[in-house]
Amino acid sequence: MRRVHVLFAGAVAVAGAAVLVGNRSATPAEVQGAPLDPAATDRADRADRPARRDRAPADPAAGPADPGRAAAAAATAAAIADLVDLDQRALSADGTHYEAKLKDGRVAVLTLDPALQAMAERLLAEARAPRGAIVAMAPDGRILALAGRRSDPSAKDGKDAREARPARAHDATFDWHLATEVWAPAASVFKLVTASALVAAGVDPGDRVCFHGGLRSVQESNLRDDRRDSRCESLLYGVAHSNNAIVGKLAFQKLAPSELTRFAHQLGVAEGLPGAELRGTAGAVDIPAVRDLNFAQAAAGFTGSRLSAVGGALLAATFADDGEQPAPRLVASIDGVALPAAPRRRAVASDVARSVGRMMLATCELGSAARSFGKHQAIRVAGKTGTLTRSEPFYMEHSWFVGYAPVERPQIIVSVVLGNPENWHLRGHEAARRLIDRALAPATGREKNRTAKIGPTRRVGW
Numbered sequence: 001m002r003r004v005h006v007l008f009a010g011a012v013a014v015a016g017a018a019v020l021v022g023n024r025s026a027t028p029a030e031v032q033g034a035p036l037d038p039a040a041t042d043r044a045d046r047a048d049r050p051a052r053r054d055r056a057p058a059d060p061a062a063g064p065a066d067p068g069r070a071a072a073a074a075a076t077a078a079a080i081a082d083l084v085d086l087d088q089r090a091l092s093a094d095g096t097h098y099e100a101k102l103k104d105g106r107v108a109v110l111t112l113d114p115a116l117q118a119m120a121e122r123l124l125a126e127a128r129a130p131r132g133a134i135v136a137m138a139p140d141g142r143i144l145a146l147a148g149r150r151s152d153p154s155a156k157d158g159k160d161a162r163e164a165r166p167a168r169a170h171d172a173t174f175d176w177h178l179a180t181e182v183w184a185p186a187a188s189v190f191k192l193v194t195a196s197a198l199v200a201a202g203v204d205p206g207d208r209v210c211f212h213g214g215l216r217s218v219q220e221s222n223l224r225d226d227r228r229d230s231r232c233e234s235l236l237y238g239v240a241h242s243n244n245a246i247v248g249k250l251a252f253q254k255l256a257p258s259e260l261t262r263f264a265h266q267l268g269v270a271e272g273l274p275g276a277e278l279r280g281t282a283g284a285v286d287i288p289a290v291r292d293l294n295f296a297q298a299a300a301g302f303t304g305s306r307l308s309a310v311g312g313a314l315l316a317a318t319f320a321d322d323g324e325q326p327a328p329r330l331v332a333s334i335d336g337v338a339l340p341a342a343p344r345r346r347a348v349a350s351d352v353a354r355s356v357g358r359m360m361l362a363t364c365e366l367g368s369a370a371r372s373f374g375k376h377q378a379i380r381v382a383g384k385t386g387t388l389t390r391s392e393p394f395y396m397e398h399s400w401f402v403g404y405a406p407v408e409r410p411q412i413i414v415s416v417v418l419g420n421p422e423n424w425h426l427r428g429h430e431a432a433r434r435l436i437d438r439a440l441a442p443a444t445g446r447e448k449n450r451t452a453k454i455g456p457t458r459r460v461g462w
Contacts, residue, residue, distance in 0.1 A: 080277040080331050080339075084108055086146070086176060102334070109332045111142040119438045120147035121174070123416075127426035130172075130396070131419035133179040133309035136435060139317055139410050140341060141326030143278070145435075148178030148309070180273065180280025182306040184398045184417045187386030188242045188368075189312060190269070190301035192319070192356055192402075194251050195239050196348050197263040199355045201254050208232040214245020218297045223252045239359040240367030242385065244300040251299030252291060260299060261287045267347050268314055268325055269307060275327030275342045282311030301386065312402040312415035316383065319360060320404035320413060323353030357382055361407055369401065372433040379440055381405040383414075385429055395421045401428035405436050412439040 082103075089098040089110055098110040098117075113136070120134040124147055136145035151172040199205060210229035214222060221228065222245040238246030251260065264270040269283035286304045288294040298304035307315075310328055318325040327342035347353075360382035364373035373381040383403020390396050399418045404410040414435050416428040 080108075081279045084110075084277075084331060086110075086330070097332075106335045108334045111138075111144065111329055111332050112146065113144040116145040116435065116439055117147065119435055120145040121149075123426065123431045123434060124149040125172075127418050127420070127431060128172075129418040129420040129426075131178060131183060133415075133417050134431065134435065135179050135309045135313040135413075135415040136439065137313045137317060137328065137413040137415075139320055139326070139404070139413060141275070141317070141329045141344075142332070143310075143328055143330050144412075144439075146176050146179050146310075146330075147174075148176050149174055150178060177280075179309040180278060182281050182284050182308045182311070184306065184308075184400070184419055185303075185388045185390065186269065186283060186301055186305035186307035187388035187398055187400055188244075188301045189307060189315070189384050189386040189400050189402055190299075190305045191239050191242065191247050192315060192360070192384050193264050193267055193269060193305075194247055194255075194260060194299045194301075195235060195356050195359055196267065196352050197255055197260050198235060198250055199352045200263070200349065201259065203235055203250060203254055205236040205355050205359065206234050208234055209238075209246055209250060211243070211245040211249060214243045214248070216244070218244045218248035218293070218300050218302065220293050222249055223293065223296055224249075236359050236362055237367075239356075239384070240362035242368050242387075244297075244302070248296035248300045252296040255291075255299070257287050257289050257291055257295055260295075261285065263348070264305070267318060269305065269311055273308075273310060273328060274314070274325070274345075275329065277330045278310065278328045280310060281308055282314055283307040301388065307400075307417075309415045309417050312400065312417065313413050316360075316402040316404050316415060317413045318347045319353050319357045319382070320410040321353075322350040323348040357407075360384055360403060364403065369403075369429045372429045379405050379436065380407040381433075381436060382407050383429070383432065397421065397424075399424070399428040401432040403432060403436075405440065412436055 084100050084102055086100065089100040089112070091097075091114060092099055095114060098112045098114065100108050100110055102108055116136045120136060124132045124134060127149075129149070130151045131149070133148040134145060135143065135147075137143055149172050195205075210225065210232040211222060212226060212228040212230055213219065233243070233246060235246065235250060237243065238250070261270070264283075264285045264287065268274065270285040271282050273280045273282050284306045287298050288304065294303065314325055314328065321344070323346060324344040325347040326344050329339075329341060331339050333339055361380065363369050363385065364381045364383050368385040369381075369383055373383070381403055382405070383401055386398070386400030388398050390398070396419045399420070400416065402415045404413045414432045416431045416435070418426065418428055418431070
């Protein structure tokens with residue numbers, strides 16, 4: 001078992017397979033600084049503009065661009081993941097950003113936000129889950145928080161892995177790599193991929209489909225019209241309430257396995273992480289090649305898909321930006337020269353992205369995340385929950401939330417995954433809600449110049 005000792009400026013970090021090296025030892029820090037600056041992520045109303053093309057707002061911490069040195073910084077970007085050691089980062093003297101000395105001696109300003117990083121770590125510590133990861137990201141791909149926590153299972157003497165139990169909470173270690181590793185099933189978050197493929201195939205999100213059951217499973221009887229079909233609801237309802245029968249039936253009747261696989265690749269959940277600044281994997285899929293019950297279950301998120309926390313953030317960011325996906329960024333500048341952002345790529349058509357975005361909004365206002373993001377909230381959030389239990393090598397339930405806020409002008413993307421066998425202290429959507437609140441908190445006193453000022457929201461193009 002790999003030993004990891006990392007404290008991300010405040011409490012927790014968890015992630016698994018990325019290859020940024022270091023001794024993984026840092027000092028905890030209290031939550032400080034102000035929330036996300038809206039000027040860094042402001043954008044035009046999505047309903048009233050054509051698709052954006054490769055425009056990333058400037059990061060205030062990056063400093064002014066120097067055309068004479070920009071080429072050198074751009075050349076460095078290809079090797080950033082090999083040069084920067086996140087575990088050796090240090091808080092700047094004024095507490096507004098992190099810096100890290102590169103292996104070649106230069107100094108990089110990181111995109112991590114000290115307040116959000118500390119908050120993410122604190123939430124993971126409070127959750128006390130044997131495994132967990134949290135990512136906060138700006139819509140342009142800047143990673144604002146990258147955190148994870150693990151207490152690996154240990155087997156009793158003479159017992160095999162199936163009888164293993166998670167270690168005690170006080171044995172936990174902090175490892176940001178868990179945010180870049182696909183250790184958790186995608187669960188119902190994968191319904192966003194299936195919904196995208198269904199809408200692209202011509203399924204109207206409002207069309208009614210009759211069903212029975214589907215709360216916790218997809219059965220053979222759910223795949224075709226059945227006399228037990230006592231209710232009729234829409235695809236939007238099926239995604240918002242995570243109804244497996246609706247999503248499984250529509251996928252079985254409307255999609256070829258190759259189409260669902262193609263959309264998984266288009267949305268990046270079957271690939272390594274894009275860009276050159278962060279090693280790891282966005283997700284992995286294994287969709288059955290035959291359109292049968294197994295295929296329907298995979299389409300609903302029961303089998304065949306895994307997702308990392310960074311992958312979940314990129315998926316949510318795609319729907320926040322009309323179907324364009326950014327590459328994750330960790331370095332704002334090197335030796336005072338701003339690093340250029342990697343171009344966004346078109347993942348799905350804008351009309352598909354907007355349709356799925358409405359399903360994510362319904363999830364938070366009326367569906368499975370309404371408890372945390374109901375209509376009474378001042379800030380409207382779009383997202384998707386996911387819950388799935390695995391019994392090997394030991395019993396663990398996974399709780400997901402991926403989403404963005406505010407709906408009208410997204411400023412923050414969040415992705416939370418918690419793995420816990422029992423005695424939940426915090427669910428994914430609850431942790432996400434608190435992180436979003438911190439990112440978009442009202443301005444107070446000396447923090448005005450860095451605070452997102454969120455007033456009454458307005459419905460635009462929904």
